[in-house]
Amino acid sequence: MTPTKLNAAIIVVSTTASKDPFSDASSGLLTESFAANSSAESATWQVIARSIVSDDREEIQGALKTLLEGPTRLNLIVTTGGTGFAITDITPEAVKPFLQKEAPGLVHAMLSASLNITPFSMMSRPVAGVSGSTVIITLPGSPKGATENLEALIKLLPHACIQAAGIQSSRKLHSGGVESLERHAGIHKHSKHPPKSDSPHSGHRHHHHHHGHNHGHAIPRAHTSPESRANRLDDAVTRRYRESPYPMITVEEATDMIARETQIKGIVQVQVNEDLVGYVLAEDVTAAESVPAYRASIVDGYAVVHSDGKGTYPVVSVSHAAPGSIPPLSSGQVSRVTTGAPLPPGATAVAMVEDTVLKSMTEDEREEAEVEILADRMEDGENVREVGSDVMKGDVVLRKGDIISAIGGEVGLLASVGRAWVRVYDKVTVGVLSTGDEVVHHDREGELRLGEIRDSNRPALLSAIKAQGFSTVDLGIAGDKTGALQSTLIEALQSVDVIVTTGGVSMGELDLLKPIIEQSLNGTIHFGRVAMKPGKPTTFATVQSPKKKLIFALPGNPASALVTLHLFVLPSLRKSQGYEKYEFPQVRVTVDEDMKLDPRPEFRRAFVRFDEVDGRLHASGTGGQRSSRIGSAHGANAVLVMPALREVSEKRRELGCIPKGETADAILWGQIGCA
Ligand SMILES: Nc1nc2c(c(=O)[nH]1)N[C@H]1C(S)=C(S)[C@@H](COP(=O)(O)OP(=O)(O)OC[C@H]3O[C@@H](n4cnc5c(N)ncnc54)[C@H](O)[C@@H]3O)O[C@H]1N2
Ligand code: MOO
Numbered sequence: 155m156t157p158t159k160l161n162a163a164i165i166v167v168s169t170t171a172s173k174d175p176f177s178d179a180s181s182g183l184l185t186e187s188f189a190a191n192s193s194a195e196s197a198t199w200q201v202i203a204r205s206i207v208s209d210d211r212e213e214i215q216g217a218l219k220t221l222l223e224g225p226t227r228l229n230l231i232v233t234t235g236g237t238g239f240a241i242t243d244i245t246p247e248a249v250k251p252f253l254q255k256e257a258p259g260l261v262h263a264m265l266s267a268s269l270n271i272t273p274f275s276m277m278s279r280p281v282a283g284v285s286g287s288t289v290i291i292t293l294p295g296s297p298k299g300a301t302e303n304l305e306a307l308i309k310l311l312p313h314a315c316i317q318a319a320g321i322q323s324s325r326k327l328h329s330g331g332v333e334s335l336e337r338h339a340g341i342h343k344h345s346k347h348p349p350k351s352d353s354p355h356s357g358h359r360h361h362h363h364h365h366g367h368n369h370g371h372a373i374p375r376a377h378t379s380p381e382s383r384a385n386r387l388d389d390a391v392t393r394r395y396r397e398s399p400y401p402m403i404t405v406e407e408a409t410d411m412i413a414r415e416t417q418i419k420g421i422v423q424v425q426v427n428e429d430l431v432g433y434v435l436a437e438d439v440t441a442a443e444s445v446p447a448y449r450a451s452i453v454d455g456y457a458v459v460h461s462d463g464k465g466t467y468p469v470v471s472v473s474h475a476a477p478g479s480i481p482p483l484s485s486g487q488v489s490r491v492t493t494g495a496p497l498p499p500g501a502t503a504v505a506m507v508e509d510t511v512l513k514s515m516t517e518d519e520r521e522e523a524e525v526e527i528l529a530d531r532m533e534d535g536e537n538v539r540e541v542g543s544d545v546m547k548g549d550v551v552l553r554k555g556d557i558i559s560a561i562g563g564e565v566g567l568l569a570s571v572g573r574a575w576v577r578v579y580d581k582v583t584v585g586v587l588s589t590g591d592e593v594v595h596h597d598r599e600g601e602l603r604l605g606e607i608r609d610s611n612r613p614a615l616l617s618a619i620k621a622q623g624f625s626t627v628d629l630g631i632a633g634d635k636t637g638a639l640q641s642t643l644i645e646a647l648q649s650v651d652v653i654v655t656t657g658g659v660s661m662g663e664l665d666l667l668k669p670i671i672e673q674s675l676n677g678t679i680h681f682g683r684v685a686m687k688p689g690k691p692t693t694f695a696t697v698q699s700p701k702k703k704l705i706f707a708l709p710g711n712p713a714s715a716l717v718t719l720h721l722f723v724l725p726s727l728r729k730s731q732g733y734e735k736y737e738f739p740q741v742r743v744t745v746d747e748d749m750k751l752d753p754r755p756e757f758r759r760a761f762v763r764f765d766e767v768d769g770r771l772h773a774s775g776t777g778g779q780r781s782s783r784i785g786s787a788h789g790a791n792a793v794l795v796m797p798a799l800r801e802v803s804e805k806r807r808e809l810g811c812i813p814k815g816e817t818a819d820a821i822l823w824g825q826i827g828c829a
């Protein structure tokens with residue numbers, strides 16, 4: 155049988171540890187204890203969060219609230235510390251209001267176990283109970299006491315947690331997450347459990363948590379209190395969501411979270427050739443040779459001894475730009491040389507052929523015998539490339555972090571010093587998946603049936619990702635079926651580093667991505683809603699498979715998908731392969747038309763061009779900005795960063811737009827145009 159996977163979190167309550175987290179020894183021991191008590195037969199514990207707070211009621215309650223309301227379902231929260239008699243010991247009092255059901259049995263078990271060890275445990279005042287579907291236990295502060303108390307309960311805790319989650323078997327709890335997925339999808343299933351007898355309204359158990367608002371129906375409200383989230387999770391007859399349970403975060407918060415979770419993939423050794431473009435160097439490159447490796451002429455002409463000056467001289471040798479040897483030159487002689495040819499030893503400058511006159515030829519008339527040098531006052535070293543004057547052997551020519559650009563300069567430089575291989579940050583492989591029962595391949599022949607739409611997201615996203623130099627894997631189209639989506643994602647995780655999906659992340663009953671990531675892939679959803687237009691339901695998650703991998707579940711609307719790809723996904727990909735400046739550049743532009751402001755911060759697709767008349771950058775819109783209109787990204791090389799209506803100056807708010815001729819910020823996705 156599949157073991158039950160249980161998520162636990164630890165809150166360390168200690169003013170000392172809150173100032174110096176390294177002084178916290180308890181959470182490490184507790185985590186070890188959870189690991190030691192995980193078994194393949196019954197339950198496996200995963201400690202997915204640890205927070206440290208000081209002995210402060212508000213801080214403790216804030217940490218509890220964050221954990222209970224966070225996107226990842228927790229089966230157990232243990233606190234450690236603050237359970238004694240000291241004035242500052244406040245943990246039981248802070249935790250108690252969260253306990254909808256108290257568990258004196260757990261308290262008793264802990265105390266009797268500790269009393270066997272020390273009478274001092276009489277002075278521990280633990281509380282335990284259930285908040286929604288999460289069991290909460292307060293452990294003492296000493297690392298030893300905390301572990302002993304936890305160990306006293308741990309054999310029984312899986313059972314307690316399963317019961318608290320209101321789920322019958324461990325299979326349903328996590329492996330596949332069948333029940334919760336169906337619940338998320340709004341599929342009403344009759345529970346085998348009778349409604350709990352302590353509820354005043356059987357089947358409407360959330361009701362009394364609504365702070366007096368009697369909705370009179372069984373639809374849960376999310377994120378208003380720990381209790382309401384608890385209901386979302388454990389109410390056996392939960393219907394569809396009416397409010398997203400994911401907090402709305404700002405674009406900045408979203409980009410910060412992504413940056414935090416994005417790590418460099420690794421370092422690889424690759425060949426120096428045209429495929430190197432787009433990589434970032436993971437080493438300083440030192441020149442093993444000098445360029446040029448020999449003293450070379452910069453022009454076609456005559457190598458001279460510069461101090462000889464003007465006059466007619468015999469041509470004693472010829473040097474072509476080719477390997478070979480050349481005899482030395484003495485004062486009073488010249489040597490014919492071509493551009494790039496080695497100079498004869500003794501030559502100190504080269505006179506350009508234009509500054510000379512042919513005076514006489516050899517008898518067979520095949521070579522020059524004498525030339526007159528017209529150039530006056532030549533300088534030592536004139537028209538000579540000294541050894542190492544471009545690159546000296548031992549010079550650092552490129553540094554770690556340098557990007558191999560498409561301009562060619564870096565590849566050329568590496569080639570010039572004879573570099574065959576370099577160490578670079580590995581490129582990530584990105585899988586792109588479209589989701590939706592309505593989505594058909596763009597090239598499917600025949601007319602569309604009612605409810606069908608051609609897949610524009612996958613080709614558009616694959617193109618954009620590939621053009622940025624990343625490897626892509628086309629994951630095709632998955633229908634809105636839990637099984638299909640789940641297996642596609644699980645399989646994809648074997649071969650790609652990052653998955654980008656489109657569709658299925660909003661509020662529809664077939665928007666399955668979020669519950670699948672959380673429950674079937676055991677992933678962490680870092681955010682599921684962003685205050686932006688387009689792209690509101692953008693979802694970002696990480697999964698462990700076996701390394702950490704990123705999943706960007708972008709909205710299905712085609713313009714939303716492209717905007718969020720550029721705003722969130724591409725910078726993350728660039729960061730993971732070593733780009734220090736991984737975000738697209740932001741510039742100030744003058745808008746060439748009134749740009750309407752929206753209540754949400756908006757990213758309007760635009761064309762930015764350089765205006766020769768006023769020497770500034772100007773932006774024009776690309777037509778209708780509806781999220782479904784992919785044409786709004788046609789011809790766009792930028793997005794205008796439009797603040798939310800309520801955040802602009804009063805004048806702009808009254809006008810409802812950024813008026814023509816005024817300035818706005820634009821993020822450049824492509825090259826600036828000319829017009
Ligand atoms: N009640 C609410 N409804 C919606 C909300 C909301 O907050 N509350 N958010 C809206 C916003 S904003 C967006 S954006 C969309 C996002 O929807 P999903 O990501 O769940 O995507 P779907 O519902 O699957 O599809 C949306 C739309 O896009 C079309 N689509 C999907 N995939 C493709 C594709 N590969 N190529 C072309 N077009 C595609 C799909 O047919 C739908 O028309 O939700 C709003 N709803
Ligand atoms: O946020 Mo949605 O992407 O506007 O349509």
Ligand SMILES: [Mg+2]
Pocket residue numbers: 657658659660661662665710
């Ligand atoms: Mg949807």
